[in-house]
Amino acid sequence: xxxxxxxxxxxxDDVGSAGVVPxxxxxxxxxxxxxxxxxxxxxxxxxxxxxxxxxRDNAILVCHALSGDAHVAGWREADALAAGWDPAxxxxxxxxxxxxxxxxxxxxxxxxxxxxxxxxxxxxxxxxDRYYVICSNVLGGCSGSTGPSxxxxxTGQPFGLEFPIVTIEDMVAVQARxxxxxxxxxxxAVTGGSMGGMQALAWARLYPHxxxxxxxxxxxxxxxxxxxxxxxxxxxxxxxxxAFAGGAYYGGREPRHGLAVARMIGHITYLSDESMRDKFxxxxxxxxxxAFDFVTEFxxxxxxxxxxxxxxxxxxxxxxxxxTKAMDYFDLTGDASSLAEALSDSAVQWLxxxxxxxxxxxxxxxxxxxxxxxxxxxxxxxxEIPSPYxxxxxxxxxxxxxxxxxxxxxxxxxEERTSARVAVExxxxx
Amino acid sequence: MTAADxxxxxxxxxxxxxxxxxxxxxxxCSDGSLMMHLRDERGCDVRxxxxxxxxxxxxxxxxxxVVQADLDExxxxxxPAAFDIVVLSQTLQVVRRPAFVLREMLRVGERGxxxxxxxxxxxxxxxLAFRGRMPVSRSIPYSWYDTPNIHHTTxxxxxxFVAANHGIIEDEIPLHTxxxxxxxxxxxFLPNLFADxxxxxxxSAGE
Numbered sequence: 001x002x003x004x005x006x007x008x009x010x011x012x013d014d015v016g017s018a019g020v021v022p023x024x025x026x027x028x029x030x031x032x033x034x035x036x037x038x039x040x041x042x043x044x045x046x047x048x049x050x051x052x053x054x055x056r057d058n059a060i061l062v063c064h065a066l067s068g069d070a071h072v073a074g075w076r077e078a079d080a081l082a083a084g085w086d087p088a089x090x091x092x093x094x095x096x097x098x099x100x101x102x103x104x105x106x107x108x109x110x111x112x113x114x115x116x117x118x119x120x121x122x123x124x125x126x127x128x129d130r131y132y133v134i135c136s137n138v139l140g141g142c143s144g145s146t147g148p149s150x151x152x153x154x155t156g157q158p159f160g161l162e163f164p165i166v167t168i169e170d171m172v173a174v175q176a177r178x179x180x181x182x183x184x185x186x187x188x189a190v191t192g193g194s195m196g197g198m199q200a201l202a203w204a205r206l207y208p209h210x211x212x213x214x215x216x217x218x219x220x221x222x223x224x225x226x227x228x229x230x231x232x233x234x235x236x237x238x239x240x241x242x243a244f245a246g247g248a249y250y251g252g253r254e255p256r257h258g259l260a261v262a263r264m265i266g267h268i269t270y271l272s273d274e275s276m277r278d279k280f281x282x283x284x285x286x287x288x289x290x291a292f293d294f295v296t297e298f299x300x301x302x303x304x305x306x307x308x309x310x311x312x313x314x315x316x317x318x319x320x321x322x323x324t325k326a327m328d329y330f331d332l333t334g335d336a337s338s339l340a341e342a343l344s345d346s347a348v349q350w351l352x353x354x355x356x357x358x359x360x361x362x363x364x365x366x367x368x369x370x371x372x373x374x375x376x377x378x379x380x381x382x383x384e385i386p387s388p389y390x391x392x393x394x395x396x397x398x399x400x401x402x403x404x405x406x407x408x409x410x411x412x413x414x415e416e417r418t419s420a421r422v423a424v425e426x427x428x429x430x
Numbered sequence: 431m432t433a434a435d436x437x438x439x440x441x442x443x444x445x446x447x448x449x450x451x452x453x454x455x456x457x458x459c460s461d462g463s464l465m466m467h468l469r470d471e472r473g474c475d476v477r478x479x480x481x482x483x484x485x486x487x488x489x490x491x492x493x494x495x496v497v498q499a500d501l502d503e504x505x506x507x508x509x510p511a512a513f514d515i516v517v518l519s520q521t522l523q524v525v526r527r528p529a530f531v532l533r534e535m536l537r538v539g540e541r542g543x544x545x546x547x548x549x550x551x552x553x554x555x556x557x558l559a560f561r562g563r564m565p566v567s568r569s570i571p572y573s574w575y576d577t578p579n580i581h582h583t584t585x586x587x588x589x590x591f592v593a594a595n596h597g598i599i600e601d602e603i604p605l606h607t608x609x610x611x612x613x614x615x616x617x618x619f620l621p622n623l624f625a626d627x628x629x630x631x632x633x634s635a636g637e
Contacts, residue, residue: 349495370497370507371507374497375507377475377512381486381489381490381495381497382499383486383498404490408491411490412493414493
């Protein structure tokens, strides 16, 4: 039996940027949803990084979280052009970021790399020199793919709350259709953190023959009551905003206050007691003494207000409702009688990572998945990464994740190539 | 010299005892050397449990599956006889609940293979007897105050320990190791005195 040992291993410091990335899109016809509704046409916005191998065996699908989009890494083409990038110089681009100063207080129009730039790129955990990476904006999203802010062809108006409820499985089904269009039959890996991790898990359950491995990070197999509760508070803030207008606010005043409050609550759940103490403490912003008034004075208040406001400039309140509902409904068990049964007889290789200070999707929830997989004899690896950054650690701890992800992906690719070679040599088709 | 020759001698002995194609669980699997050899030489279906991040990363890099977990919390994820063989190599002395760990091994595995340093070895006895100090040796290389080894045993004590936990020792291989663990010879003469390492194949005595 061959050894599937990774031979290629690069040091962490040898990392680069995925460069300038164009946004692409295509249209998928006739998408039937879990609710029974059918969407006639679904626009899917996506980006790709790296090069698909001739054998088409190095494709990795990245699934984004609640507030993410298709832009995982590198620089958006439009942003880069605005910042002085010359297309004739190739995809390499290094904007001057020093002018932006504190990234938490940067102006909304400051150029920013993709949301998982520390994780995806040359030499990074998902090495774009080795792998072909695809990420699409989810169904129901607001960053290009069809969602509640899209125009309903039957009325000529934005869908608003007429948009059907979508599930994590619906998002995954649309991604599968996207891969069909791109001619990718089988993924080396499907991965994501948080809601992206739920999609990765759903992929492995729904399409076990289309994924060699599942890399699920800081995620859960179903939301606990506490997480549903936080989502409900966020939704209540949006639904109670006087500008909400039953979701038909497009073109008029938008429910920005409600969406900002939802985002502020979300942000609290993404941090930790320790990270908030370190980052803000009880420090006051721009003042020496208490104001004895209801103005923003603590650093943490200022941070949350800024995060809330910035979010409303780029995110649709209706999409926030749909995304949180999709998460609340998610249960990896599906129709099976237990999680273990749902995951049995799977040849997928699994790697789950959790973070010690993540209290939104705590380690025990990852362990429940791991234990279910172990009980059915699956090939599963798991590690809890020590980090003070709470749930956000999956975005902020690229090096600690690299340590596990790099060898995992390299060994899965080596095994895929070995079994493909064996299949060819024995004359059988896989 | 092949990679197999570099494998610790007690691990090489374990490989010889594992039937081809076995389902094996390696508790405290370190960097996965034993797991890799069992897979590549014996065609075994192997799984590992380990605590140390560096070791976990190394095991994953070998294309093997490893879960970060504390052995003292048991093996609840696995059903009875989920494995043919459960290995506990040079780890019995570091767990907090050795009896619980042994019972869990015998529950989820048809057989357990254990190796451990023999505290009854003459050098250890002599160290304490003549120097009046806690023994420090090649196989037990720690000072008493910073040792991870919190449950030392002798070969004789081990037999009682297995019996008390409803186990049966099927095979006992006392080893005299040399060359920094590179070589191991079976030590049948006065094993509790002359074997520095012991290997035992254990199974459950049943209900």
